[in-house]
Amino acid sequence: MIKRLIIAVVLLVLVVGGLVGFNLFRDKMIADVFANMPVQPSAVSTVTVEPTEWQPGIEAIGTVNAAQGVDLAVESAGIVREINFRSNQRVEQGDVLLQLDDTAQQADVAAARTQFELERSNLDRTTALRDRGVTASSSLENSEAAARAAEAQLARAEAVLDQRQLVAPFSGTVGIARIDLGQYVSPGTPIATLQDLDNMRVDFSLPEQRLNELEIGQTITVRAEGLNEGLTGEITGIDPRVDAASRMVSLQGEIGNADGRLTPGQFVRIEVQLPVEENVIAVPQTALITSLYGDHVYVARPSEDDPEQMVAAQIFVEAGRRHEGAVEIRKGLEAGARVITAGQNRLTNGGPVVIDDSVQPGDEPAAGDTPATEATTTEAAEPEGQAVPEAAAEETTAQGGEETAGAAEAGTPDTTSASSQP
Secondary structure (H helix, E strand, C coil), X not given: CHHXXXXXXXXXXXXXXXXXXXXXXXXXXXXXXXXXXXXXXXXXXXEECCCEEECCEEEEEEEEEEXXXXXXXXXXXXXXXEECCCCCCEECCCCEEEEECCHHHHHHHHHHHHHHHHHHHXXXXXXXXXXXXXXXXXXXXXXXXXXXXXXXXXXHHHHHHHCCEXXXXXXXXECCCCCCCCCEECCCCEEEEEEEXXXXXXXXXEEHHHHHHCCCCXXXXXXXXXXXXXXXXXXXXXXXXXXXXXXXXXXXXXXECCCCCCCCCCEXXXXXXXXXXXXXXXXXXXXXXXXXXXXXXXXXXXXXCCCCCXXXXXXXXXXXXXXXXXXXXXXXXXXXXXXXXXXXXXXXXXXXXXXXXXXXXXXXXXXXXXXXXXXXXXXXXXXXXXXXXXXXXXXXXXXXXXXXXXXXXXXXXXXXXXXXXX
């Protein structure tokens, strides 16, 4: 009985020892395989950093208004007899847009003109008699006063007659008519809107801290929804008073609109252009990576062991202003560096890279074409004729997770952070 028990224990020890030994042997073989397996380079695109001109600007939002725009109204009450415009019609200064019933006013003008002509005749006869010494000077003075009074009455009657017409005060585009024929209108009744769309103005505000950077005549760029390019104008007015409630200063700019791309009341984005700066280090925004440890970029440089092999080097930088897809680098990067702009999500500090600058971020390949960077990356990730054991892959994933967790606890920067694209 004891002999059987001993045999069973020995067999159990042999089985357990064999399993443990097999696992240790397997782990060692997997480690040896990955230790001797060459690291596949990552395909990236780069740009060479050069000092460039930087166009700084101040961004704001504003509203477009016509340089000249009014709501047309009549000065006197009456019945509408003629409407001489159509919606969105181009009219010239002095065109008669609306005619009210003026029968009574024309009669008043005729009566005033008749009286004026009579007084002028009396003045002429009195003057002739005065020259011959037949009449007194007082009679001549009375005739002159009567003639002037009659002339004033005629001018008044003609002015009242003119008020029966609505005349365009300037050239522009008239809006939708708000009255109908035969309608009775009173003074101040809105008839239509008249807007000069050839020249527009933009009203916007900026913080008081930027007031010392602004001046009359400064160039502005206006962008609206649906416009592929900005329109250029200039600042024409700066309010001398800062709003005490908002601490903002009001500004006004003028911009040409001969092609009619802007509409009064439209929302626009405005950029006030400041003087151009020289020798500024800037990189594409896709090259800048933001993480918990700070902003950094990857630079491609030759390896110390093999000068023909390019490797990625992580460099922490101080980022500054951003403008039109570029970001200013204030510290950490010098001219001549080859900055990686795409493919950073697979990189590690010191990892090998393959440079392919044929495709840059923002390029749109033709339909059916495979970007060169993507194709190179696929070939590098799956070399022909080399298979990775499934167990080894699982082991590597587990080890990679443990190493990443350990790096986070130790405060080591995570060099595999995805590139941020502000």
